[in-house]
Amino acid sequence: DAKTTQPPSMDCAEGRAANLPCNHSTISGNEYVYWYRQIHSQGPQYIIHGLKNNETNEMASLIITEDRKSSTLILPHATLRDTAVYYCIVRALTGTASKLTFGTGTRLQVTL
């Protein structure tokens, strides 16, 4: 079971911020929220992860709600190269819960 729920698809205009939501209402206390993306016919690419605080790196920002039941991945200035399937995954760092179980993800289409 993927344990996350994401909208199947989203569109975003190039240069605008892309906000991708994810629900993970059954997340456990030791589970992190991870985001990966997969561009067509490539392996998944790590984007960002967090436990309970908001995180930012050179690719994106991750906003996690205080109750940790949902999060939003923000691509601040989307480009055409950001068109991909984005996966939100919850996992622990050790033990059997550390394996990544992929849901259906959100297909983001960035347009001119």
Place this chain on the structure above:
Amino acid sequence: GAVVSQHPSWVICKSGTSVKIECRSLDFQATTMFWYRQFPKQSLMLMATSNEGSKATYEQGVEKDKFLINHASLTLSTLTVTSAHPEDSSFYICSARAPGTGELFFGEGSRLTVL
């Protein structure tokens, strides 16, 4: 960042033959690697967890005699699709878990086509 490499990136084989796919962690030692399969327009499905020096752990519904996994060293895991059939045609992806942080890094994937 860490690099995980798969070989071959694509392969075409005849039905009934066996195909081996390699997954290498290039700059770290991985005691655990994972193998996924992805059909067109679908998500990645975890097939098995490969543990160095021990038997792989297969997910429910995955035939261990059909998909042989060997993790003989800390930097190499192999997946052998035995007696391949057209329905085994898929995109196979591996990931390796880095020691310490537990972060997972993915290979580029291997596309198998069985004629």
